[in-house]
Amino acid sequence: MRKILLHGCLGVAVLLSLFPFYWTVVMATNTTQDVFRNPPKLTIGPHLFDNVQTVLQSVDLIAPIVNTVLVALGTTVLVLFFDSLAAFAFAKYDFPGRKVLFGLLLLMFMVPTQLALIPQFVIMAELGWVGTLKALVIPAAANAFGIFWMRQYISNAVPDEMLEAAHLDGAGFFRIYRSVILPVIRPGLAFLGIFTFIAAWNDYVWPLIILLDPNKVTLQVALSQLNVGLKQDYSVLMAGALIGVLPLVVMFVLFARNFIGDAVKGAVK
Incomplete structure (x- = not known):
């Protein structure tokens, strides 16, 4: 019962x-x-096809979809590379200030994302990146959650004996990372990659602020153009929302087993 x-x-x-x-x-x-x-x-x-046709007639989605794919893929690749490198150092190397730096990293979880928008915009303006896709990809490369997640994963999945054996063979930091760490942490990277791709695909506020050229906007910003005027056609709005979320649903269904399994493994560890 x-x-x-x-x-x-x-x-x-x-x-x-x-x-x-x-x-x-x-x-x-x-x-x-x-x-x-x-x-x-x-x-x-x-009326699905009628509503989708209205969406396509109201907003040009080809360029926004391409921009969103580029941003999501670029962000995912950079996060997987840099965050796993930083996590490897935090997990397996003892260097001055490690605990302080990791403590500051944990403090980043307590800082609302909105507080960083203005300083981040000022930095992008100084670099001349306002209105470019680089302003979406590069700042996202250093991700506090990604470093924390991979640090915990590496700490539990990679025994110190493997690193000692690699050091005895004369392997350096990057050789150990490529030949020892990466093959072991692939499940953790898969989870982080899916998580990062979804977050980058759905991002709305920062692209809305930083992208000024209508030809450079992402899908979420382009779909928001449907929500204008005094009279709203909510069926058309939902058709646009369906276009935006459907690729993520398909990806999640295809990789659901890995996504959930790796998340549970990380939680248990």
Whole structure:
């Protein structure tokens, strides 16, 4: 009985979690009048292609999609490389100020992201990067969560004996990183890569501030142009939201086993 109750509660939690996405699909496949009638229509309708066509006629999404893919991939690659390098140093090397630096890193979790927007914009302006995709990719390379996650993963997954054996063979820092560390931490990198890609894909505030050229905007900023005027067509808005989130849903479904499994392993360790 207890097991049945537990599974029932989990089922209800899953349904509650999936309902917002289902409601987005319902709104995207119906008209605004269907959705806001009393009682509202809760079934998938036949107007998806009409709403998507309206989105494509209202906003040019080709360049924003390309920009978003470039930013998400570039951010993911840099985060995986630099954060794993820093994590390797924090986890396995004893250097002056290590504890202080790691403590400052942990303090970064307590600083709201919004507080860094103005200083970050000033730095980008001094570098002449305002309005460029570099301003989205480069600052994201140093990620506090990424360093912390990989540091914990390396500390538990890589035994010190492996490093000692590599040192005896005359391997240096980067040789050990490439030949010893990377093969062991691939599951952790996979989780961090998916997490980073999703975060970069969904980022809205910073691209809205830093990208001034309409041809350089990302997908989320481009879709926000649908939300203008006094009269809103919410079905078209939800169709745009569906376009923005569908690639992430497909990616998550394809890699869900690795994503969840590696997250659980990291939590256990």
